[in-house]
Every structure is written in structure tokens, then in C-alpha cells.
Amino acid sequence: MKPPLVNVLNGTTFVVSDTGGDIDAAGPHPVGLFAIDTRFLSKWILSINGERLTALSTDDLRYFETRFFLVPGTGTVYVDAKLSVIRQRAVANGFREKITIFNHGARSVDLSIRVDAAADFADSFEIKDLLPKKGSHYQCVAEDTLVFGYRREAFRRETAISASMPAELDEHGLTFTVRLEPRQDWSTELRVEPLVVLSEGKVSLATLPDIYGGGSGPESYESLDSWFHEAPHVRCEYAPLTTTYRRSLIDLAALRFPSAALDGGSLPAAGLPWFMAIFGRDSIFTSLQALPFLPQLAVSTLHELGLRQGTRTDDFREEDPGRIIHELRMGEMAAFEERPQSPYYGSADATPLFVVLLDEYERWTGDAQLVRDFEFEARAALNWIDQYADLMGLGYLAYRRRNESSGLENQCWKDSWDSISYRDGHLPGFPRATCELQGYAYDAKMRGARLARLFWNDALYADLLERQAGELKERFNRDFWIESEGYYALALDADGTKVDALSSNIGHLLWSGIVDDCRAGEVVRHLMDPQLYSGWGVRTLSLRDERYNPIGYHVGTVWPFDNSIIAWGMRRYGFRHEAAVLAEGMFEAASFFGGRLPEAFAGYDRNLTKFPVEYPTACIPQAWSAGAPLLFMRTMLGLEPSGDHLVVDPFLPETIGQIELLDIPGRWGHIDAFGRGRHPVECAPENVPLSERLSAIVDQTPATAAAETPNLRHP
Template identity: 65%
Template structure:
């Protein structure tokens, strides 16, 4: 996202504009008003007497509301404006814009206020790929409204623009001719409504409440969301800012798609991914569990409802497979894209079982585990019955939809992310290392669920046997002896794809790493090739494809780092985990508390600030969740039965932390910690080994 873009969102709808509040969308620009993967407004430009406006300031009031202070004219160093224009915009299903014009002169002023409006009704995939529309657009001006419609067979969408003040309405927008008295004002409320229409023009979505009521409901919901979360106090003010930003952004990204009914779960991120992503929703729910269990509960139910039940090559669907992505736009409706839903990920399915177990550990919600027993068993069967494409007992992937399916179906899903040291790309199928860790973890956690909740000790024993066998084979087949780390993947013939990557950190949090090899893995993760000072790079410096601003080949991903830090704690590397947390949280300070999807992997000594990745999503769900998991990791929060273990290991510079009213099966409990781990956060970084911390136990 460009720095001068302003984005507001609520539920299924979001608006991306420039700093003046204007929308001028190009073919591949994600500006506009979007709802359910369709752009309902591609142009929304305000002029006064034919002049564009200059922004004085933009207020980010709430995630669903912004205010723009503007003056007419642009391009001069000094603007002696006699007129102020204020646009206050709030998103509902569409948006409402309060437009106010103030006259600061001692004499009356006549003004022509115009809003140019247009809707291209582009599917989000058409925006990304600059594709042409195939349907018919039409415009109707009647009753003081501008109605723009699009139709392609039974696929119908409409945008309606109206105003509380009389306007001249034409095919290109609305115009007001006004007179404002000295030191007077004029205002109107503009209402932009969107509709998905079925046969006979019947709306496919429920009627929304009036704008004022919707705003009040959104404010009350946000206040309740924040009030229900644990309270953080600490000596490091920027950490409090980051924590509060994460809570608000997580609230903003709650998404209630049609298949979720009235419940909400995390959408993946703005602007491209405001929809369900199985992997992203699971990871974000895991990150958020110490703070709220609502996303996990809804994610488990929704993904279970839409679990695969047949073999469908177009959608890469198998029985038991958890979906990757759902879309509602035109291309999906006409099966020009497979996202109805699309199942092309290999990690969401084992992670589904991981989330179910972790959710129960935190909440004690045994009923949900029993309700979803068949879904969990189906996910575990998928690992053995459908995912072993190489015949060697490992989860592997190869898309069956060659035209529009994802080539890489792991979390690093860009085309060049899976590579050898020398930069070559392996053939298919590919079996990436971290997915084997997830499979191991899923089997171990599935065994616990079977024994404690499904009354099936025989199945539990079998899952534990399978997990032990997988761990032994994995540590034999993936270990790169000359580098003392695990290979990124196995290629089609079982050869190691030997690049050094951050994926090895995910092996720690899954528990598949042999204990005597964990120290070597921690050393690589905190070594100079992977650790930039701000965080752990996706690909090690020195590998052939390394690029500090390559999407998965050298950037730092906060989500990735948060799970790596969690894994370091699992194996006892508390100081190393604190160092990763300190780097990421320092970076968050430069982004006003909002960690982006990814940032540059440049060495900290070279940049003195984290370099923005050009097209990073922000906010993005699992980056929003990263500070939450880092807090859990630094405080050493682990549920054990009906108790919460607190074992803090904080960087010295953080000082004292108090996280109060942590929710769980124990009710509410407080956790305290003080910075004890020496972490050099300056440009010259040292690896601090050892564990100078003292554990504390509460509960």
C-alpha cells in the first residue's frame, strides 16, 4: 500500500482512497470501494469550482471511519484559503460521507461542488490481472439518485449514490450550486450503497441498518472488543502502542462471509485478501488465543463446515482437506477462477487439528472438540490418504489445476520461493519441511484429543506411533549434514532442496526437531545470514536467490518470526526468542505500531530503520497477530490443565510488563515480567546465549 493511501473497512466492505479522500482507480490499482470481491466504486473525485483539493490533514478516527481536512487549489507553497472542505467518511455496506464546506471570508461565496462518480464493477482478480469485463454496464439517473449497474447473465451488481441536499445528477456524478454566507457553512450527507442482485432484482444480502445506527453499533462493538482483551501496562510505551494497534486491527479484520452466517473470523489482509484464507485464519487464531478465543472458535467451525468431501481437480479438493481461499466475485461465479472454495494449500489441513487442540488447552471447550471429531479425523486421514504424492510418507503438493491453481501450496506461495542453494527450482511434487512438522504436531495433538475426548485410545496410540515414525524419518531424510540444518524441501525424486531458510524455525514450534539438533537450528536462525537485526529473513543471505526485498526470498515476515520465537521458547532458547521479539517490536515502532506483511531483509546496521516492502498488505491478519504471539512468548504463557504457567524472559530494555486479566479455562489471571535478557538492539548485534532468567509460576 502506498503511504499516501487511506483505507477504512468494516465487515465485508473496504474503501481505499488517496489522502484527499478521492478515488481514481487504474486498471491494476486496488483503490476503490470493494465489497465481496467486487469494486463498486472506481471513481469518486471532489472538486470545488473545477479545482482539485489539497489535504491539510487526515484523521484516522476508527478503522471504519476517516476525516479529511481540505482546501481548494494545489501546487503552491503558500495557500491563503478562504474555504475549508471537510469530508467525514464511514464504511457500512457501502459508505456514508458527510461533506461540509466552511466559508472563512467576510463576504458571501458562490461555489460549484462536484463529485465525479463511476463504477467499473471489477472483480478483484480482474484488478490484479488487468482483465477486461465481459458483461454490460448501465447508468440511470432518477429521483435525485445516480444508479450504476452491471449485468452478466444472472450475475448482477449495483451502486446507488444519493444526497440529502438537492443535486444535479448526470451520468458522471452529482453537482451542487451553493451560496454560503460570510463565516457560514453548508453540508450534505452522501450515501453510497452497494447491492448484489438476484433474479428480479432481489438483493442477495440482508438489509443493513441506517448509517448512524451502523456507526453506533460499530463503535460499541469495538469498545467491547478492546474491553474484553487483557490490559497491558509496561515501561516501554511503544509496546503499548503496538499492542493497542494489534487489538484494533484484529477487530477491523473480522470478517463475516456468507458461509460464516452471523459469526466472524479473521480476513487475511487489506487490500487483496479481505476474505477467508484457511491458513491465515488458523495462524492468526493461534496467535490471538491468549487474548481472545472467538477467532479460533469461529475458524474451526467455518473451516469444518467447508471441509473437502470429494476429489475435484479444478478446485484441488480432496476429502478431508481444509480450504485455502473463498471468493465471491464474478470470475469465481463463472468458474473462471476455482475459489468457490479453492483447496490449494497443504498446510491448512494439519494446522486445523493443531488449532483445535490449542483452542481446547486454552478454553476447556471440550464440547467443540467433540462436535468437530469427524472433521478432525477427516483432516488426519487426508495426511495419509491424499497428501503423500511422492510415496515416501511426507506431505507433498502439485497443483491439479494447471491454469489458475497455485504452484506453491505452502505459506511461501510465490513462484521462486522453493529453491536449491544455487538458485535452481525443483520439480513437482515438492515436500516442504515445515509442513512435515505441522503433520507431526497434528498427529501428536490428535492423539491427545482422541484419548481425552473421543474415547478412542487405540486411535490415539496409532497416531502417536505414526508421529514417532515421521519424526525419525524426517530427521534422517531432511538433515543437511554439511550445513547442520534441515533442507527446505524434498524434490520429486527425494533429493534435498538445500537452501537455508526461515522454515527451519517452524520445525521448532512443531516439535519435530531432535533435541540434540535444536542448538544448531537456533544458531542458524540467530546467525548473521538469517537474522538481520530486525528479524529473521525468509532466505539466508548468500543463497543464490537471496534478495532483501524479494517476497519470500530475503524479506522479514513478522508472522514467520512470531512462530519461530515461539518455537525457540519450546526448545528452551529463551534469550534467542527474546532477541527475535525485540527486533520485530523495534521495527513495529517505525510503523506506528502496525507491522506490515513483510519488510526488507537489509542488515540493521545498514538501514537504521526497517525498509518498507513495496506492496505489503497492511493491515494483514497474521502480522497483526505477531505482537500478540511475541507477548505470549516473552511472558512464557503456557496452559497446563486448568492452570496458566508464566515464565517470563524479556529483553532488558522492555522493563516491566503486566498483562492483566488473561482469559482462559482458569477464568482470568494476571502475568508479570521484568526485562532480564540482555539484548543488544543497536546496529552491532551480538548473539546472547544462556538463560539468565528466573521462572515465575502463576495459577
Template identity: 60%
Template sequence: MKERVSILDGNTFLVCDRRGDIEPSFDFPTGLFSFDTRFLSTWLLTLDGQRLHALSIDDAQSYRTRFFLAPGEPTHYLDAKASVIRSRSIGGSFAEELTVLNHSEQEVEFTLRVDMGADFADLFEIKHERRKQGRTTPTVGHDKLRLSYRREAFCREVVISTSTRGEIDDRGMTFRIRVGPHGEWTTRLHVAAVIYGARGEDIRATLPLGGHRVAAAIHAEQDELIDRAPKLGCDCQPLAGAYRRSLNDLAALRYESITLGVRLLAAGLPWFMTLFGRDSIFTSLQVLPFLPKMVPATILMLAGLQGSRLDDFRDEEPGKILHELRYGETAGFEEQPHSPYYGSADSTALFVILLDEYERWTGDASLVRQLEPQARAALDWIDTYGDLLGTGYVWYVTRNPETGLQNQCWKDSWDSISYRDGRLPAFPRATCELQGYAYDAKLRGARLARTFWNDPAYADRLEREAAALKERFNRDFWIPEREYYALALDPEGRHVDALSSNIGHLLWSGIVDESRAARVAEHLLGPRLFSGWGVRTLADDEGRYNPIGYHVGTVWPFDNSIIAWGLWKYGFREEAGRICQSMLGASRFFDGRLPEAFAGYERDLTDYPVQYPTACSPQAWSAGTPLLLLRVMLGLEPQGEHLIIDPAVPEGMGRVELLDIPGRWGRVDALGRSRSPHDHNRGH
């Protein structure tokens, strides 16, 4: 598999190969992207007509990279008489400094060429290889190349300028240079991506942080955010490395909304650099004990875009929380329904859960009171539009069969929900974790109603409904002969009986009967689901199991963090610790950055975690995983005005110390140490 190298600064990111090159391919998409449009599809460097090869890459910082390159094949490195240093940074715009070094004793003439091109592809066009409907026009100047794209009122532009005079044509720039003995030559290229609004203004320039930022400003902003986070001291190097990398990635993934100008967390690079309801909520839950100030903007944005009408094209319904918000051409021309799109059946209940959890940590009662109408609308959605069949469960089926998502749970690929033999059930579907989220949302909504909304009658009603849902769920979803909960119910109420990681989310929600929790924990840590690196999305003896299938056998770090949290809630501290250890062990093989997903192969088979071929990296809820695992290991739980600390650090990790944990209590410290082998608490 080719290796991607990326740099990003929230709104803008660049993906290239190990040489720093960008080529217009679809099987390995690279480019300069901003707000769902690819502004560079070609950026290819040659020296005297030869492609270059990477000697080394310095990509320690998210917004800056250096490539050390030499011409010729790798076997010729020792004979290279020249090399090139390619230094680049990103901060709204993209800048690249090219330095050619002459290592010989004579003056040498070189021809340096950068092929440049912009296809202005929408991300959906890249994924599905769709042709553009508009027209691209090049304009060649004496020191710049301007490429403009227009389709009716939709206009995007990229302006490429150089600090050194060269030969500029509509496909790039050529520099014919002389470099003295052991000398060097440098030019600086600057690429500005322009998004025109309805009145012809550059929309990005109107954002609070502006369209362009220097590296020093990005560095200072990221450092400021990281400095606000609790300080970790520990004996476990994988934990220390993963924690630092997670904070760096979360800082880098923040972006400015083009509509409201607030700072939000993008879901992941390269495909999901935008707001996702479900992903943003789960990430917020993960980071809440560490960086609570990152959370309110997400809550407010989701509340502000809450569904208010019936719109089949967008899967919108009153009270529903969005799934995905896009800014590109296909959304603008309604070729895709993502402006925004509401095709998720879980984000609405999760919104209420996050609002309550946020208040429990921060004491921010004003936000809870401000968003009472939105929280009530979300709770109403659960019992109205969410309950499609009137059975008291949350079901889903898209209103838009042409472009809507088929599966609207977190496992939203087409084949993720199946019977044991691999058959796919009909729609609508009621997956098990949706019921757990609804149960939790009702209980949390009851607390908010009683404590902040002055509506005890509504609180009593929600608690009665939650209790009835729990009883009904444990009757209808439990498969007695297999002793686990069904993945889903089909439209006839029959069990969709595959064994999946979803049962771990049931523990997190609290909907599992105490008498069945131990059996659920055994399944999660048993050989069918647990690979040694983590819990697989689907058990390895199911019909659709594939260790490198997106949701049918891979291991997802975010999924495992929620499962660990659920095990902890039911008292299974050792089992939760095993997942923490496996995730942190895997992170060592990814330089501390857990990817979106990795293969479900047995640990003994591969000896290292095998990355899923097209996994996002960094991805927000994977970056949040080490943070939530820390919360689990230290047993952090808000209770009134206090933070309960009840550590259970897994064997071999030694000391784990987290200082200055923020919350309604001010800032407190937590310390935990590994337990001895005979001191396990195995839960209920």
C-alpha cells in the same frame, strides 16, 4: 510510493489516496469494495475544477476518516480562500459529508463536483487487468445515481444519493453553491452497495448484522471486543502501542460470511478480505490466549467446508481444509477456482493443531467431540492424498495447472522454493515445515483420540507414526555439511538446499532433534537470516535473495512470531526475546501496526524498516503478532486446568503485566520484568 488511506467495517472497505480520491488505476488500486467486488472505481472531488490537496488526515478510527483539504498546490496553502472537510464513515454502506468553508469576507460562488463511477471489478480482475463480461447501466434520478451491473444471473448495484439538490449525470454530481462570508455549506452523500441473490433479494440485508450499520454501533462492538481482552500494563511504549493497535485491527477485520452468516476474521486489506485457511488458523493461534471466543467460528467454518471429493479445478480432496473462499464474479462463473479453493498443503494439519490448542486453552471438549469426524478426515489426508509419492512425507503439486497455485505452502509465490543457486525444483515438492506440521498434528490428534474420542488404539498409532516421521525427517532433511534443514525435498528426494526462515517453523512443531536445535537457533539469529529487524524469509547469500522480494528476502512479522514461539519451546529464551524486541522496535515505525511484510535490508543500512511496496495493512496474522510475542515473553502455556507462567522479558523492556488472561482456569494475571544481563538462559 503513493500512500493509501483505508477505512473498513469487515464486509466493506474503502481504499483511497491521501486526498480521499478514488481513481480507476491498476498499478495503485483504490475503490469501495464488498465481498470481492469493487463498487466504486471513481470518486474524485474538485472545487472550481481544481483537485484538492491534503492539509491533514484524521484516521485514528478504522471505520471513520476525515480529510482536511485545500485547493491548489501545497505551496499555495497560505493563500487559500477556501477549504473542504471531507468526513466519511463506513458500516456496510459508505457515507461522506462534504463541507466547503469560505474564508474570505465576501460571498463566493463555488462549483463542487464529485466524479463517480463503478467498474464492478472482481478483485482478480483488478490484479490481472481483465475485461468485464457483463454490462453496466446508469440510471439518473432527481436525488440519486444508480449504477447497475448484470452478467446473466450475477447482479450488483451501487446507489448514490445526496441530501442536497444538485445536477446529476451518469458520471457524477455537480453542486453550484453560494457560501456567505466566513460561512460554510454541507451536503451528505450516501453510497449503498447491493448484492442481489438468485431470487432478487439483497443478500447483505439478510445477514444477522444487516447490510448497514451506524458508526456508533461499530464503535460499541469494537470496544466490547477490546474490553474482553486482557489488560496490558507495561513500561515499553512500543509494546503498549502495538497491543492496542492489534486489538483494534483484529476487531475491524471481522466480517460476516455471506453464506453462513457467522463472524470470521478476514486475512488482510485490500487483497485478502475473506477467509483463508492457513492465515485464519495462524491468526487464531495467535489470539487464542487473548480472545478465545473469536476462534470457534473459524474452526466450525473450516470444518463445514472441508473437502469431500476429488475436484481438480479446485484442488479439492477428501479431508483437505480450504485455502481461500471468494464471493466474486470470477469465482461464481468458475473463471477462478475459489468457491472455495483448496490449494494449500498445510492448512489441513494446522486445522488439527488449532483444534487441540483451542481445547487446551478453553476446555471446550464438546467442540472436539463434535468435530471428531473432520479431525480424523484431516489426519487421514496427511497419509493419503498428502503423501503423493508414498514416502511418508507431505508433498504438493496442483491438480489445476492453469489457475491453481504452484506453491502450496505459506510461501506461495511462484519463486519462493529454490536451491541455493536460485534454480527452481520440479514438482511435487515437500517443504520442510509441512512435515513439522504433520508431526505436530499427529501428536495432538493422539491426545484428542485418547482423551475425548475413546480410541486409545488410534492414539497409539498416531504417536508411532509421529515418532517414525521425526526420525525419518531428521535423517532425510538434515544437510550435514551446512548444519541446517533443507528447505524442501525435490521429486528425486534431493535437498532443496536454500537456507530459509522455514527452519523456525520446525522448532515450533517440535520435529527438530534436541541435538540440532542450538544450530538451528544460531542460523535463525545469524547474519545471513537475521536483518536486525527480524528473520528474513531467505538468507541474504542465496541465489534468489531479494530484500524486497515477496518470499525471498523480506521479513514477515507473522513468520517471526512463530519462530519466536519455536525458539521459546526449545528453551532459547534470549533468542526468542531478540525477535520480540526487533518486531516491537519495527512496529514504532508503522504507528504500531505491523504490515504484512517489510524489506530485508540490514538494520544498519536503513536505520528504519522499509515497507514492502504492496503489503497488506492491516493484515490479520500481522495484527496477531504482538499478541503471540506477549505470550512468548510471559511464558504462557496451558497445562491441565492451570496456566503456566514463566516470564523471560528481554532487557530494557522493564515491567510487563497482563491482567485477566482468559481460559479454562477462569482469568489469571501474569507479570514479568526484564532480566539482568548475566541471568540469561540460552536453552539446551
């Protein structure tokens, strides 16, 4: 059973505990104090006179601060307590915790207040894979500080624990002996500080060298207020939208990872608890989703990924010249090359997506200088597509891992081992060329051509890229289309055979623009058919496929990020109604999760469950899930830059009502957008024949879709 967990995070540091604030890594869940891919605290248990405490309430004050309200005892029947406890925890380069105990009784009490502590220094990969440690642990009491340490050759980490009030320290924790008079209270502040031990001495997270990705600077109320102030303001009659929008902004602020490439910059880490690190694909997609709201994320992402772009051929890390990194880790296993993430380049999509983000950023902001500054990196990325990624010799972007021991088998966004399969369940061989990768490559070439023509003064290169893109589109629509089914194959097998599973990947093709106009309606029809559409969103794999599992990671769950890209693609081809259906379903789903969309949720039919069912190990918060509501809002309002103007062409569900998005930043300065939901967006029920659903969708072609007058307002 999944217990309620509490996350408190700040930069590269985060704490996962139970709802009472305790940490006990002996259980089945990844709790602890984590930083730079290491667990610096694996036990942190508060007790009074030998009794554990029961949580009354937990207040999430800010993402970097939480307050726990507790009473002694863990019995099933509550008896009016004479003592109560408040634990206030703030994360910054470790964490500070203020413990306050109140005596509500008429008599004095003698208390033994105990905090049991331990640190296993487990690497993130060791926790996931249940691997033992290879080094040695030590602990000691030095003056007024309890120190836990770990050593493996030159790799050393320590955790230092101290208190503001006198305590008896031993190698397993701290004990406070207190007499508390009637109606009085007592408090102490505990400090837990992770340390990296280098040859020159002990270094705190705040002063780590740039090679570690920067420190975990203390957050403040003022900086969070500034974050909100910089983002557009939303007014809406539909409460779930405003709640989800605010939650998304908070989560994106919480997941900011300090950039080593740009002083003061930050890019989105992928998600908590497993992916608090740089992930190329995740940072790019999140930056794309957030561009109309928080364009500064794109700037940091481009700088960081450009800095770490591949420069050589390295089979262990799967690096190539021009390739964009997939993942960067700073833990023990990466340091000893027991895992390749130092950094690891095993992603087939981050490289073309880097060019897509660069172009989309310029379209929104007009920052021509950044495009010129990154000409070399963009050209290198485009070159990688042709020179290193055509592994099948068919003119398609494909992947096959070179690191057989620990590299990723699937190097697309669905990167679990069984995510790419035939309809009957058997797995294709390698290399694999998944369909959406071809869309990304097409989009990158088209956007690269625009950048070359407008900013790099290279019309010949622009012509070449456009010609290559056109040939790719023609070839793709010939080789991937399954005529008998009316959709694109999930992938091509190593011998060019069509992998015939029906998946959500085809929705990404709409976003990229590689779909022939005459086939867009059939693609949308399949996406909105109950085989894929659950009522909350599009499943990753259809009900009819052998590997379908509503609680399988990439084989039947619903991913908010995936759906936001699909809706964006539907809007591109004129299917505004279907895009609104996906947006409404996702905002409704968010209301069941307190406004915070998880990484994924179960693919059960909505009529069966009546509420979205949690996926057991989903990351919460997760960056591109936090970005999804922002992209849904852009899609519903029809926000598109056009030169130095912003086009606003709203198509909103009736349930959304009036929406105002104020102070949208861009090359135009700041603009307001308005829309009113006038459109019922109910999907056709399951008993309507597929042919009728297809007719209804195909009739809504881009040329005939009802258009509303664009709503423009310039400052």
C-alpha cells in the same frame, strides 16, 4: 512511487483512497470501494469550482470511520484559504460521507461543488492481473439516485448513489450549487450503496444470503469498546509495545469477516487490499496467535473451516475429502469458474493446522464440547494427511497442483512461484515436500492423539497416531538433515533429493516439535546468523542463496508472522534469549510503522538502513501481522496452559521494562501475568566466528537454560 493511502473498512466492505479522500482507479494503485471481491466504486473525486482539494490532515477516528481536512487548490505554495472542507466517511454496507464546507471569509461566495463518480465493477483478480471486463456496463439517473450497473449473464452488480441535499445528477456524478454567506457552513450527506441483483430483486450487502459469508453490518463505537474490554489489558514501560498492542487489536477487529457457520461469529480475513476473504491458513495462524487474547476468533475459524471442509475429489478446485479450504471468493471470475476460488483447496498446510488449532483451543479454554463436536472433521483432516497428501510415497506431506491453469504452484505458506529453490537458484520438481509441512503433520498427529485419548474415547486411535508421529519424526530427522551444513533442507525434491536452500522455514520446525533436541541449537544458530537474521528479524531466505532478494516477496523479506512462529519455537526448545531478540526487534520495527506491522518488510541489514524498509505491495493491515505482537507477548511472558492452570515464566529484554498483562482469559477464568525486563538481548556481531556463536547457543540447552520462578496468580 508509493503514495500514502487511507483504508476504511468494516466487515466485507472497505474503501481505499488517497489522503484527501479521493478515489481514482486510473492510477497505478488499487483504490476504490470494494465488497465481495468487486470494486463498486472506481472514481470518487471532490472538487469546488473546478479545483481539486489539498489535504491538511487525515484523522483515523476508527477503522470504520475517517475524517479528511481539506482546502481548495493543489498549488505548491499555500495561501491562507477562505474556504475549508471536512469529509467524514463511515463504512457500513457501502459508505456514508458527510461533506461540510466552511466560509471563513467576510464575503459571500458562489460554489459549484462537484463529485465525479464511476464504477468499473472490476473483480479483484482482474485488478491484479490487468484483465478486461467481459460483460456490459450501464448507468442511469433514477429519480434522486445515480445508478451504475454491470451485467454478465445472470451476474449483476449495481452501485446506488444519493445525497441528502438537492443536487443535479448526471451519468458521471453529482453537482451542488451553493451560495455560502460569510462565516457560514453548508453540508450534505452522500450515500454509496453496493447492490447484488438477484432474480428476486436487488439485495444490499446487509441482507445477503449466508452463501456470501454474511453481510457487512454497521460497526459502532460501542462494539469496538466491547472488543477492547474483552481482550487483556496491557501496562508496560515500553511505549512501542503498548502502541503496537492497541493497533493490533484495532486491526484484528477491522479484519473480522462474518461467519456463515456461526451466528454472530467472525473470523479473520487475511489482509487488505488483496485478501479480504476467507483464507484457511491465515485464519488458523491468526487465531493461534490471538488465543490468549481473543479466543473467540478460534471458535469462528473452526466452525467456518469445518463447514467448508472438502467432501469430494475435484481437480479444478483441488478438493479432497477432509481437506481444509485455502481461499473463498465471491467475485465474477470465481462465479464463472475462471478462477477456482469458489472455494479453492490448494493449500497443503491448512489441514494439519486445523487439528493443531482445535487442540490448542481446548488447552486454553477447556471447551471439551467443541472438541467432541469436531471429532469427525478432525479425523477427516488427519486421514487426508495419509491418504491424499503422501504424493511421493515416502511418508511425507507433499503437494503438486492439479489445476494447471490457475492453481497455486507452491501450496505452502510461501506460495509465490519462486519461493522454493535450491541454493544455486534452480527450482525443484513436483511433488514437493517442504520441511515445515512435515512439522505441522507431526504436531497434528501428536495433538490428534491427545484429543482421541482424552475426548473421543479412542485409545487405539491415539496409539496409532502417536506411533505414526514418532516414525515421522525419526524419518524426517534422517532424510531432511543436511549434515555438512547443520540445518534441515528446505524441501525434498520429487526424487527425494534435499533442496538445500537456507530459509526461515526451519524455524517452524522448532514450533512443531519435530526437531531432535540435539539439533535445536544448530537450527537456532543458523536462524540468528547474519545470513538469515537482518537485525530486525529472520529473513525468508538467506543472503547466500542465489534467489535472495531483500525486496522479493518470499525470497529475502522479513515477515512478522514468520518471526512470531519462529520465536514461539525457540521458546519451546528453551532458547528464551533468542526469542526475546526477535520480539524486541519486531516491536522496534513496529515503531517505524506507527505501531502497525505490515505483511512483510525488506530484508536489508539493519546496519545498512537504520530503519525497516517497506515492501512495496505489502498488505496493511494484515491479519497474521496484527497477530504477531500478541504471540511475541505470549512468548516473552512464557504463557503456557498446564491443566487448569496458566504457567507464567517471563524472559524479557531490558528495553521492555515492567509489563503487566491483566485478565488473560482461559479455563482458569482470568489471570494476570507480570514480568520485568532484566536481560540484555544484543546479538553477537558479524565478526564473531560462527563456531563461537554456535557454542554460545548450544550451551543454552533446555536443560540448563536459566529458569525464573513461574509467576502464577489465580482469581
